[in-house]
Amino acid sequence: ELVGDLAYIASYRDGVVVLDVSDKTAPSYLYTYPSLKSVSKILVDNNTIFYAGSSAGIRMINFRGPLISTEEILIPESNAGYEMELVGDYLYAAAKRDGLEIFDVNDRSNPQFVGRYDTQWDAEGIALHDQIAYLAHSSSISTIDISDKNNPELLSIIYTGGRLNEIIHHRDTLYTRTDNWILKAFSLEDPTTPKPEGELSRFRRISHAGDSLFATDYNSIPITQIIEFDISNNCIACPADFTGDDILNFFDVSLFLQLFASQDPTADLTPDGVFNFFDVSVFFQDFNAGCP
Numbered sequence: 001e002l003v004g005d006l007a008y009i010a011s012y013r014d015g016v017v018v019l020d021v022s023d024k025t026a027p028s029y030l031y032t033y034p035s036l037k038s039v040s041k042i043l044v045d046n047n048t049i050f051y052a053g054s055s056a057g058i059r060m061i062n063f064r065g066p067l068i069s070t071e072e073i074l075i076p077e078s079n080a081g082y083e084m085e086l087v088g089d090y091l092y093a094a095a096k097r098d099g100l101e102i103f104d105v106n107d108r109s110n111p112q113f114v115g116r117y118d119t120q121w122d123a124e125g126i127a128l129h130d131q132i133a134y135l136a137h138s139s140s141i142s143t144i145d146i147s148d149k150n151n152p153e154l155l156s157i158i159y160t161g162g163r164l165n166e167i168i169h170h171r172d173t174l175y176t177r178t179d180n181w182i183l184k185a186f187s188l189e190d191p192t193t194p195k196p197e198g199e200l201s202r203f204r205r206i207s208h209a210g211d212s213l214f215a216t217d218y219n220s221i222p223i224t225q226i227i228e229f230d231i232s233n234n235c236i237a238c239p240a241d242f243t244g245d246d247i248l249n250f251f252d253v254s255l256f257l258q259l260f261a262s263q264d265p266t267a268d269l270t271p272d273g274v275f276n277f278f279d280v281s282v283f284f285q286d287f288n289a290g291c292p
Contacts, residue, residue, distance in 0.1 A: 001044045002209065006030070008049070010039045016049065035072075036061070043084045043091075048108055050075075050084055050091060058084070058093060062108050075103055077113035083126045083166075090114070090149065094123035094135055099142075102149050117144050117152040125176070127169035132191055136164035136176055143192055155192045160184060168208050170231055173197065175213060177206045183215060200239065200289065203227075238291035240283060242266075248287055256283050 001008040005022035016033040036042075039053040047063045058078040061071075075091070079098040084091060089106035099119035105111045125136030131147040132155070139162060143155040162178030169175075174186040174194050183203045186194035203215040211232035227239075240248055242255040259267035260283075263275050269282040 001042050003044050008042055008044050010036075010042045010051070010053075012038060012040060012053070015039070016042060016051070033061075041083060043086055045086050048105075050086070050105075052082065052084070052093075058091075058103075060105070060108070060111065073109070073111065075105075075111045075113075077101075077116075078103065082124050085126055085128050087128055092126055092128060092133060092146070094126040094137075096122045096124070099123050100126070100133055100135055100144055100146075100152055102146065102152065115148075115150045115152055117154065124165055125167035127167045127174060129169050129188060129191055134167055134169065134174055134194070136167035139163055141167070141174070141176070141186070141194055143194065158186075158194055158196075160196070166206050168206060168213070170208055170211075170213070173231070175206060175208070175231070177203060177215075198291070200286075238286075240286035240289075241291060246291065248291060252287065 005020060007019045007021045007027065009017045009019065011017045014032060014034070014037070016036040016039060018030045018032070020028045020030050036049070036051060039051045041052045043050040048060055049063070050058060050060045052058045058075045060073050060075060078093065078101060079095045082096050083094045089104055091103045091105045093101045095101045098116065100117040100123060102114040102116070103111050104114050119135055119137055119142050121138040123135045123137045127134045131145065133144045133146050133152070135142040135144065140157050140159045141164065142157050145153045145155050160176065162180050162182055164176050165179055166177045167174060172188045174188060176184045176186070178184065181203055182199050183206060184199040185197040187197045188194060205216045207214050211230060213229040213231045215227050215229065238246065238248065240252055242252045256267060260275055260279060267279060268275060269279045
């Protein structure tokens with residue numbers, strides 16, 4: 001979770017670690033909240049950390065300083081929160097088998113349950129757009145009207161293929177990642193019914209900041225390469241489009257082979273510091289997949 005120049009990292013066994021990332025080239029360690037162990041998901045707002053992990057329910061702690069906190073508060077009627085979104089006074093959670101859960105957290109000392117929609121499948125990701133919540137689960141996206149927070153209503157379900165693990169909203173597009181490493185985009189031209197727009201393969205995790213979508217490369221183990229996509233125009237860039245003209249043709253192949261022959265780092269697609277058949281194979285896989 002990135003808040004200004006601070007990065008909050010759920011380190012699970014060690015607690016929540018805070019880094020100063022004002023210098024992106026040299027992040028520095030600040031402190032650790034050791035009491036927040038077994039935490040896998042966090043959301044930070046002002047002096048409050050909302051978190052979920054191996055224990056049942058979503059919890060929160062209010063901090064008066066870097067390491068000075070009030071007692072842990074269990075949000076009533078919350079279940080296993082997997083992903084969370086905070087908008088105004090309301091916390092929305094993808095609560096695994098309990099679907100969508102909504103809580104009023106205006107009073108940080110006394111959060112209240114507001115409403116729930118049971119999707120019948122494990123909800124693992126959530127994204128919000130105006131008065132609509134999009135839940136990623138199983139092989140589908142559920143679109144839910146949350147204008148009445150006490151009684152959320154299902155608007156539509158679209159089947160996507162591949163179990164969805166993450167979902168991100170940016171402008172008029174949803175971006176998701178499946179458990180078989182496929183990044184997919186869905187148009188929200190009609191917000192009630194997301195429409196498939198394109199997909200790319202070989203991505204492990206996704207996140208976004210501003211007009212950039214970040215994805216970790218499936219071929220990079222351990223994770224050493226993060227690919228940045230410009231999504232300012234609501235589309236995913238085409239990785240085989242080396243000329244940058246949104247068209248895949250001979251000129252992209254020619255430029256890639258030139259860069260490969262000169263061992264330019266942009267042609268190291270695996271990326272392992274070695275220029276060989278595997279880089280060429282990845283390029284032609286991307287080329288044959290076409291542009292979204």
